[in-house]
Amino acid sequence: MNGTDSDGLMSIGALARRTGLTVKTVRYYSDTGLVPSTDRTAAGYRRYGAEAVARLELVRTLRELGIGLEAVRRVLEREASLAEVARAHADALDLRIRTLRQQRAVLRAVAERGTDPEETELMHRLVRLSAEERRRLIEEFVDDTFGTADANPELVALLRAAVPELPEEPTTDQVTAWAELAELTRDPDFRASIRRMAAYQAEQRAEGDSTGLHHQLTEQVREVVTAALAAGTAPGTPAAATALAALTARYAEVFGRPDDAALRGWILRRLEVAADPRVERYWSLLARINGWPAPPALAPVFGWFTAALRAAG
Incomplete structure (x- = not known):
């Protein structure tokens, strides 16, 4: 009645009831060799012993954990330890979880911003870049913009070290900031603007000007x-x-120049060369991505300073 004979062997139906699986599933695992039958009746019906119950329970557990049939077979055949398979599968799950978190962040950004399909695809592709790929993107940007100029080595080193580091579970703001930063580094006009700044700085250093003094x-x-x-x-x-007047007097003191119209023209030239607001935007985006404190907004400050110099003639 219960499907178990005098030898303690079970029918496929009894084994299915014992393990809570369907007869079809048990037959499939049996056909693939994962849970072979112990014997067959004269009529050809499969019979299973107690070992089949244990194997089937293990197969079901590993499959529910997402482990593939080939890996399950290797565990059952002692070709790989359960610990090895579990470790490999856990590593794969870690990668999958990170991918899912990143995809979720992109989808949330799309939902909040209403981005078009092209921008959505770009965000998804950029978010999936590895840390090394993000580093190469920044290095290529620095090499292209500063490679032909006698650039300030401290600034170049800072740019190379300041790599966007997306966390495993980025926020919507970090995803959108990273997409914008990547696009900014690829903008030919922005790169040309940076090259002009680098060339001007190199020219000033050749004349004995210390950039460090200006930063003070x-x-x-x-x-x-x-x-x-x-x-x-x-x-x-x-x-x-x-x-x-207070500012130009300070410049004259620091750089050892007369406080006159020529000095004001020199300061104005420096400000105009460095006036591209995208530079400040670059550092602001990087801070958002890496979770750094927001850098001070200098565009309004230098905008007023520039306007005041022009008004003074």
């Missing part, structure tokens, strides 16, 4: 101009002229 002034410029902006001081007004 950035904080003071920010303080003076931020105060002017907060007070609503427009370029060309007497109050703006006072603020501008």
